[in-house]
Amino acid sequence: MGQPQLQFSWPLRVYYEDTDAGGVVFYANYLKFMERARTEWLRACGIEQDSLLAQQIAFMVRSSHLEYLSPARFNEQLVVNSTIDQLRGASIIFAQEIIRPNGQVACSGRVKVACIDLERNVPVALPDVVRGALTGER
């Protein structure tokens, strides 16, 4: 079982698939990078989303507020730094930053993720195991 963590860093590599004809990462792909980092954060805490799905619990992204600051380039190794901005009853607002090898911030922003009961299609309280993992309160 993983350990609770109050912040999380996840490295990833920029491949051709991530870039566009401007020679840089296509901006919509930063949302993918941020989701990979959130998923791996939960995994590092011992939480697998397919186990939650088997209990009819899913995370759904509700909003994203991103600033695109310094475009990352092909072949760069990036790091996604994530923290919790707000932990609410049925949702989490993540603050995430994607850092380039030269230290510049490629993209910075906030992503709100809600916890959904798939059977009834309504928001539900975050499972205790998730809350505990992301706050250390367990």
Place this chain on the structure above:
Amino acid sequence: MGQPQLQFSWPLRVYYEDTDAGGVVFYANYLKFMERARTEWLRACGIEQDSLLAQQIAFMVRSSHLEYLSPARFNEQLVVNSTIDQLRGASIIFAQEIIRPNGQVACSGRVKVACIDLERNVPVALPDVVRGALTGER
């Protein structure tokens, strides 16, 4: 209701999302363009895939054999030309070509699509309505 058609042409535009840092369409995206064309061919024949899904019937791509010939560029208007290469009991092999504005072939190939019963997860015979639409035999 649409008419049966023995070939089908579908236009589409290259946006930034489709390109990579090489300044051209990222090759994997030609598979997306070909699928859009197959979907619109069926739609032009009056067949909606979500209606088939409601009957637990889905198309699943089984193989793709593509040659990448002349890379398409940002903002080009392409045309996907599709014909039937082989019509089998439970599958279709499409022959598809993607043409650039200058007449060059960006990508050419064959895509095999099988008809699946989602409930039992096994291949099933192509629905008569699909067979008829794509061959004119109805």
Place this chain on the structure above:
Amino acid sequence: MGQPQLQFSWPLRVYYEDTDAGGVVFYANYLKFMERARTEWLRACGIEQDSLLAQQIAFMVRSSHLEYLSPARFNEQLVVNSTIDQLRGASIIFAQEIIRPNGQVACSGRVKVACIDLERNVPVALPDVVRGALTGER
């Protein structure tokens, strides 16, 4: 030559490529849909981005603030409605909404796009032709 337009609607279809295992449009793809609509708006005004690129002028997305409201599904025909929220010297803030066939808003938000001189890699004033097209002031 196209006509200036103070708002613009662009239809598009949801294909498998746009969806995820949740059975709905993968949220990052709404950014793609909004960019397609902005590109086609400019095109409808007679402005081609590859012509601007030939003059070393490009648009670069600086920020996106999106709310994901009602997830769109496979095969739905969506409409992207776009207006200008703010027109500044060297940037435009678009307000965009993506509407589902049932009238619900799938995604709503603001996207800030800056005009860049690629040679010097600095912001530059919006070309008059772009300003005129989007405001009718020409």
Place this chain on the structure above:
Amino acid sequence: MGQPQLQFSWPLRVYYEDTDAGGVVFYANYLKFMERARTEWLRACGIEQDSLLAQQIAFMVRSSHLEYLSPARFNEQLVVNSTIDQLRGASIIFAQEIIRPNGQVACSGRVKVACIDLERNVPVALPDVVRGALTGER
């Protein structure tokens, strides 16, 4: 500097971004997974593609022949196994397989990659460092 390797295994995780409404990996994405594996193979041999690009040398995918055998699912950890099928003067044919956690082959096929001189836009001989790295003949 990395060591020459006659085969290469690269692990990767299936995220939501990789799946479609069928609940499985969208088939075009296997091409992305295979490219990541080829890139990391070269990197493991000490070859960085951005260094090659600085010498105006790029790899361009010429053809892909893929069979989609057993669809991979959300959250699965996959492994891409790659070998050289043919090493020609100016191109490489890779044989690649993507393996699911249960041992089933998700996707199998051959991808032909040509070496291009970007300045003259013509095929060129594979750099010795690449040939040596992939064959051990150095």
